[in-house]
Amino acid sequence: MSILVFAESSEGKFKKVALEVTSYGKKLAETLQTNLVVVTAFTENTEVLSKYGAEKILIGNSDALKTSDASIWADFIAAAAQKENADIIIIDASANGAFVAPLVAAKLQAGFTSNVVDLPVSTSPFIVKRNAFSTKAFNNTEIKTAKKVIGLAKNSFGLFENPVQSTVEDFSPELKAGKIKRTSIDKTTDEVTIADAEIIVAGGRGLKSGDNWGMIEDLAEVLGAAKACSKPVSDLGWRPHSEHVGQTGKQAAVNLYFAIGISGAIQHLAGVNASKVKVVINTDEEAPFFKAAEYGIVGDAFEIVPKLVEKLKAFKAENG
Amino acid sequence: MKILVCISSVPDTTSKINFTDNNTKFDTDGIQFVINPHDEYSLTRAMWFKEKQGASLTVVSVGNQSVESTLRKALAIGADDAIRVNAEATDGYFVAQQLAEVVKNGNYDLVIAGRESIDYNGGMVPGMLSSLLDYNFVNAVTGIEISDNKASLTREIDGGKEVLETVLPLVVGSQKGIVKETELRIPNMRGIMMARKKPLNVVEPISVEPTTEVKSFEKPEVKSACKIVESVDELIDLLHNEAKVI
Numbered sequence: 256m257s258i259l260v261f262a263e264s265s266e267g268k269f270k271k272v273a274l275e276v277t278s279y280g281k282k283l284a285e286t287l288q289t290n291l292v293v294v295t296a297f298t299e300n301t302e303v304l305s306k307y308g309a310e311k312i313l314i315g316n317s318d319a320l321k322t323s324d325a326s327i328w329a330d331f332i333a334a335a336a337q338k339e340n341a342d343i344i345i346i347d348a349s350a351n352g353a354f355v356a357p358l359v360a361a362k363l364q365a366g367f368t369s370n371v372v373d374l375p376v377s378t379s380p381f382i383v384k385r386n387a388f389s390t391k392a393f394n395n396t397e398i399k400t401a402k403k404v405i406g407l408a409k410n411s412f413g414l415f416e417n418p419v420q421s422t423v424e425d426f427s428p429e430l431k432a433g434k435i436k437r438t439s440i441d442k443t444t445d446e447v448t449i450a451d452a453e454i455i456v457a458g459g460r461g462l463k464s465g466d467n468w469g470m471i472e473d474l475a476e477v478l479g480a481a482k483a484c485s486k487p488v489s490d491l492g493w494r495p496h497s498e499h500v501g502q503t504g505k506q507a508a509v510n511l512y513f514a515i516g517i518s519g520a521i522q523h524l525a526g527v528n529a530s531k532v533k534v535v536i537n538t539d540e541e542a543p544f545f546k547a548a549e550y551g552i553v554g555d556a557f558e559i560v561p562k563l564v565e566k567l568k569a570f571k572a573e574n575g
Numbered sequence: 576m577k578i579l580v581c582i583s584s585v586p587d588t589t590s591k592i593n594f595t596d597n598n599t600k601f602d603t604d605g606i607q608f609v610i611n612p613h614d615e616y617s618l619t620r621a622m623w624f625k626e627k628q629g630a631s632l633t634v635v636s637v638g639n640q641s642v643e644s645t646l647r648k649a650l651a652i653g654a655d656d657a658i659r660v661n662a663e664a665t666d667g668y669f670v671a672q673q674l675a676e677v678v679k680n681g682n683y684d685l686v687i688a689g690r691e692s693i694d695y696n697g698g699m700v701p702g703m704l705s706s707l708l709d710y711n712f713v714n715a716v717t718g719i720e721i722s723d724n725k726a727s728l729t730r731e732i733d734g735g736k737e738v739l740e741t742v743l744p745l746v747v748g749s750q751k752g753i754v755k756e757t758e759l760r761i762p763n764m765r766g767i768m769m770a771r772k773k774p775l776n777v778v779e780p781i782s783v784e785p786t787t788e789v790k791s792f793e794k795p796e797v798k799s800a801c802k803i804v805e806s807v808d809e810l811i812d813l814l815h816n817e818a819k820v821i
């Protein structure tokens with residue numbers, strides 16, 4: 256038996272989530288005294304996978320994989336699992352990871368748990384801890400089947416270097432043609448996205464208008480952060496839906512989360528609580544967000560945020 | 576076109592989450608159950624296909640009798656009929672198997688489920704369902720248009736969106752954005768009266784071995800009190816030296 260990790264490459268490179276699943280896979284392989292195999296496609300830059308512990312690397316190159324049809328990717332990953340006799344398959348929680356993971360599980364008739372936040376609580380029976388109730392709680396779930404698919408929650412496990420010598424193989428199983436065609440794509444290129452972010456700067460209705468987002472952008476820029484917003488802000492059209500975080504929006508599990516002019520309604524907190532350090536800036540000292548945050552400033556965002564941007568620029572200049 | 580919207584009945588979004596029986600059961604005491612928000616958006620979008628394109632619209636939920644009030648609400652919003660699969664929804668794979676049976680028996684060509692339920696957060700039912708049915712599948716959908724048997728879908732990706740084309744039969748994992756917030760419908764008195772007369776068919780489950788089982792629950796650790804700081808200098812200092820995040 257072995258452990259298989261699917262590491263998604265993007266323009267030939269690996270994002271942090273891919274290295275996080277690799278780190279997780281390696282630790283799990285050590286616990287179970289087995290090998291880690293990483294399957295990926297369209298890349299030659301595999302050194303970084305070796306650095307995080309991939310003993311064997313399978314690289315797909317077939318044209319059939321140039322598709323937005325996740326079921327073809329699921330066939331590819333399932334074929335790798337079969338070839339390597341992998342009992343545990345680990346997939347990240349990126350948009351594509353979340354798309355493909357349940358399909359892999361169904362194809363392999365494997366038990367699947369998403370949102371897993373740590374190494375198994377126990378390996379026999381196999382029990383993992385996962386987020387539930389939109390991060391208001393965890394549940395410990397047993398996977399009962401011989402084959403198991405684990406969806407790893409973003410930014411929950413961390414990165415652990417574990418350099419090994421890897422064997423690299425071309426892996427091109429027979430694949431069907433996809434039935435889903437992409438007609439257009441619209442991707443912000445030079446900005447940090449919520450999916451990749453370590454830091455998020457979020458603004459709420461307290462900012463009064465979408466026209467006031469300049470200071471949020473400035474703060475995000477100096478911190479190298481992604482921008483986010485509360486639900487009403489996206490409903491009002493001040494910001495795009497893709498920036499909405501919370502129970503009905505994206506999950507924000509980052510190292511540092513700034514909530515500016517956000518009251519901290521339970522539905523908002525539900526999606527951002529898993530962030531490690533939360534900072535709140537709010538005029539109302541009774542705002543519920545203060546109960547959920549690590550640090551807070553009571554005051555007017557329109558005064559504080561520009562000052563913060565200025566001081567952070569100076570701080571960055573000094574500390575690199 | 577025959578549309579099936581899958582409805583998960585979940586605790587209202589303001590619910591405080593507690594557990595009983597030595598942290599092995601969700602405490603439903605005082606909890607109000609509602610249509611999973613993503614499913615409510617799906618249902619609203621499906622109503623458009625019903626009203627503008629003459630589609631039929633069925634809603635389905637896998638659950639015990641308690642989910643019937645949630646299904647009645649979906650009927651009051653405008654679904655034609657409802658199906659309840661009479662079983663505890665113990666596991667996403669189990670639910671997907673039950674739903675697959677319903678889809679096969681009803682020959683639905685468009686099945687809309689939510690990207691995830693806000694209680695279990697599995698994000699697994701729509702994908703697994705598509706696999707079991709061998710239907711096309713697109714996840715994280717924020718826009719859908721259908722003409723004849725062609726579907727054009729907007730899908731959210733990390734840091735952007737893409738437009739995809741495929742054909743029916745199709746399973747969609749849909750999410751907020753698929754309709755505008757202002758398009759959501761609050762059932763009116765007439766809708767509620769009519770819902771009482773609409774069919775709500777109860778079917779028995781097929782037998783499926785569970786693949787996973789929730790053993791226990793935990794709540795996050797209670798965090799220490801928030802440090803209120805007076806100046807941005809102090810904040811930067813704490814973030815750098817104490818929290819070590821910048």
Ligand SMILES: Cc1cc2nc3c(=O)[nH]c(=O)nc-3n(C[C@H](O)[C@H](O)[C@H](O)COP(=O)(O)OP(=O)(O)OC[C@H]3O[C@@H](n4cnc5c(N)ncnc54)[C@H](O)[C@@H]3O)c2cc1C
Nearest residue numbers: 459460461485486501502503516517518520523538539556
């Ligand atoms: C089914 C459902 C799902 C939901 N899902 C989500 C979700 O996923 N995400 C989400 O965010 N919400 C969600 N909500 C909405 C949620 O209940 C709140 O309405 C929302 O989070 C409030 O947004 P807000 O904090 O930006 O606005 P408000 O509650 O209006 O808060 C604005 C805050 O700004 C402060 N403020 C005002 N002026 C200033 C100033 N000059 N400087 C600093 N602070 C100032 C005020 O004191 C106040 O605390 C959901 C609601 C429902 C019913």
Ligand SMILES: Nc1ncnc2c1ncn2[C@@H]1O[C@H](COP(=O)(O)O)[C@@H](O)[C@H]1O
Nearest residue numbers: 581637664688689691692697698699700
């Ligand atoms: N018990 C259920 N009955 C019907 N549909 C369900 C049920 N549970 C989940 N679903 C559907 O699957 C979606 C995703 O749920 P989940 O995989 O549990 O996160 C939900 O938004 C529903 O559309």
